[in-house]
Every structure is written in structure tokens, then in C-alpha cells.
Amino acid sequence: MFTGIIEEIGIVRNIKKGAKSASLIVECKKIFDDLKLGDSVSTNGVCLTVTNISNSSFSADVMNETLSKSSLGSLNIGSRVNLERAMPANGRFGGHIVSGHIDGTGKITSIKKDDIAIWYTIIASPKVMHYIVEKGSIAIDGISLTVAQVTHDSFSVSIIPHTAGETTLSEKNIGSLVNLENDIVGKYIEKFSQSNNCITREFLYKNGF
Structure with a gap:
């Protein structure tokens, strides 16, 4: 679960496109400190799972359903994206309940x-x-x-x-x-x-x- 309070702006460093999917590499600073494999990161409002961590960046796979329902398919190398980590259990609720599932x-x-x-x-x-x-x-x-x-x-x-x-x-x-x-x-x-x-x-x- 997220709150809609953006932590930082990340930069798309690479995009690997499949037939109906994509893999993003996003550079970040603030959220990188305690980022772990399997963590959820809201990326322009889309809940993505961290699949790899390297050199101040994380990778995430984007399936066909997500590409068709969101604007992630229009991202380019160098695009800036809003980032927010999932809310910790002891975190302050600053926005509203955000699931990361785009309507x-x-x-x-x-x-x-x-x-x-x-x-x-x-x-x-x-x-x-x-x-x-x-x-x-x-x-x-x-x-x-x-x-x-x-x-x-x-x-x-x-x-x-x-x-x-x-x-x-x-x-x-x-x-x-x-x-x-x-x-x-x-x-x-x-x-x-x-x-x-x-x-x-x-x-x-x-x-x-």
C-alpha cells in the first residue's frame, strides 16, 4: 500500500521491450538506501516489484496488462518518474490509500x-x-x-x-x-x-x- 506522497523523482536509464512486456531500469537516490529485492515501488503510480538492484538503480518487469492500462508504455530512456516505496507499518499516513493498481x-x-x-x-x-x-x-x-x-x-x-x-x-x-x-x-x-x-x-x- 502507498500513500501518494512522492519520495523522489527517478530517471529511466534503460528499457528492454518484449513482444508484449517490458523491463525498466530506474535510477534513484533516496529510496535506494534500503531497497531490497521483492520490494514494491510505485512508479508513476504503478506498483512494480523490484527484480534487480545495481549501481543506484533498480529493475522491474512490466507485463502486458500494466502496459495496456497505464502510460508506462510511453516512457523513454531519460524519462523522469515519480517514486514511492510501500508504506511501512510504523509510517505516517500523509495522503490517502493508494494501491498502485491503475484504473x-x-x-x-x-x-x-x-x-x-x-x-x-x-x-x-x-x-x-x-x-x-x-x-x-x-x-x-x-x-x-x-x-x-x-x-x-x-x-x-x-x-x-x-x-x-x-x-x-x-x-x-x-x-x-x-x-x-x-x-x-x-x-x-x-x-x-x-x-x-x-x-x-x-x-x-x-x-x-
């Missing part, structure tokens, strides 16, 4: 300055938009952000200078693809309510909801 990609349609802040508007599929609510949480390329505005097919977030400086979001342009992960809590609630006929409007009202 889909979105496309940036607008970037606007607002004094110190930057507004990003992102268009996404109906499947992703279904779980996005105003003032709710969304992970964009692994970054935990608060949804500021929502339309039928897009949503907007506003980032502060610290977030811009510590992540790759400020390097994106209009038309850039970003990985999106919905807040997992909403998905579980929907699944539970649909599979339990006892959860009705009357039941919720009776119990103070």
Missing part, C-alpha cells in the same frame, strides 16, 4: 496558473469518472491529490509549489497522458452495497445516515 489513463486538457497554484484539468473515461467526486481523493501518476472540480467527463486539481517541485506533474503539457487511480474506498462501498440487499434507504435512515 486507467487521463489526458491533460488545460493547465492554468492561479497565483502560486497551478490548475490541471484532465479528461477521463466514464469508468474512471464514475468514482470521482468533488473534494474526494485521486492519485495522478501516483500523487495523492484532492479533486477541486468535476464535470461529466473531466475533473480538475490544483497543486501548490511544493507538489510541483517534488513531482513530475509540473513537467506535463496539454495532451500528456497521466495514470489515474480512483479512491479504493468508494469502490468497496459500491460493491458491498450492491451485493447486500439489506442496505436500503430505509435501513440507512433508521441507523442515522
Whole structure:
């Protein structure tokens, strides 16, 4: 599990592409200190497993399912990526629950300055938009952000200078693809309510909801 608080920006040093898969070598500094084989690392929001460690870099395999559901397939040698290690049991919960399992990609349609802040508007599929609510949480390329505005097919977030400086979001342009992960809590609630006929409007009202 991750929190969406980016620890550092890594650099893709090599990409080995298979027929329907890829292997990435990512250079890092901060997270390299205690990185071990088998560790999970959120890479632009995608949970990847460390398969090799060498020379301040780690390797990770990316299967076909991940390439098709995320923007990792568009990475090039030299690309900068957001990195976060899995949350330790005694860690501080700074963002929201992020699994590293991407729901889909979105496309940036607008970037606007607002004094110190930057507004990003992102268009996404109906499947992703279904779980996005105003003032709710969304992970964009692994970054935990608060949804500021929502339309039928897009949503907007506003980032502060610290977030811009510590992540790759400020390097994106209009038309850039970003990985999106919905807040997992909403998905579980929907699944539970649909599979339990006892959860009705009357039941919720009776119990103070």
C-alpha cells in the first residue's frame, strides 16, 4: 500500500521491450538506501516489484496488462518518474490509500496558473469518472491529490509549489497522458452495497445516515 506522497523523482536509464512486456531500469537516490529485492515501488503510480538492484538503480518487469492500462508504455530512456516505496507499518499516513493498481489513463486538457497554484484539468473515461467526486481523493501518476472540480467527463486539481517541485506533474503539457487511480474506498462501498440487499434507504435512515 502507498500513500501518494512522492519520495523522489527517478530517471529511466534503460528499457528492454518484449513482444508484449517490458523491463525498466530506474535510477534513484533516496529510496535506494534500503531497497531490497521483492520490494514494491510505485512508479508513476504503478506498483512494480523490484527484480534487480545495481549501481543506484533498480529493475522491474512490466507485463502486458500494466502496459495496456497505464502510460508506462510511453516512457523513454531519460524519462523522469515519480517514486514511492510501500508504506511501512510504523509510517505516517500523509495522503490517502493508494494501491498502485491503475484504473486507467487521463489526458491533460488545460493547465492554468492561479497565483502560486497551478490548475490541471484532465479528461477521463466514464469508468474512471464514475468514482470521482468533488473534494474526494485521486492519485495522478501516483500523487495523492484532492479533486477541486468535476464535470461529466473531466475533473480538475490544483497543486501548490511544493507538489510541483517534488513531482513530475509540473513537467506535463496539454495532451500528456497521466495514470489515474480512483479512491479504493468508494469502490468497496459500491460493491458491498450492491451485493447486500439489506442496505436500503430505509435501513440507512433508521441507523442515522
